[in-house]
Amino acid sequence: MTDVSSLHAEVEKAAELAGIQLNEADLALFTEQLERAVMSLVSLLELDVSNVEPTGWLTSSSAQVMREDEPGEVLGTHRALRMAPRTRNGYVQVPPVMKGEG
Numbered sequence: 066m067t068d069v070s071s072l073h074a075e076v077e078k079a080a081e082l083a084g085i086q087l088n089e090a091d092l093a094l095f096t097e098q099l100e101r102a103v104m105s106l107v108s109l110l111e112l113d114v115s116n117v118e119p120t121g122w123l124t125s126s127s128a129q130v131m132r133e134d135e136p137g138e139v140l141g142t143h144r145a146l147r148m149a150p151r152t153r154n155g156y157v158q159v160p161p162v163m164k165g166e167g
Contacts, residue, residue: 072099
């Protein structure tokens with residue numbers, strides 16, 4: 066069984082990093098959902114796959130059709146900066162994601 070308290074802490078940490086404030090009901094709901102997801106993955110570890118050949122693709126390689134990379138229009142620094150909501154010293158400025166930055 067998964068340690069629910071560590072999952073609870075993981076949900077809290079993810080919310081903090083995302084800058085989202087969760088109430089206790091949401092925290093409990095997301096912790097429960099994460100636990101179900103983890104338990105689904107744990108159940109996959111119990112499968113006997115010793116006779117299953119490893120695959121790199123879900124379909125045959127002949128079905129993997131890729132287009133050629135072709136250069137397209139380049140946005141350019143000045144145009145990109147004009148489109149950005151905030152700029153500073155020639156760079157796009159974004160809000161800090163870690164405490165103590167900014």
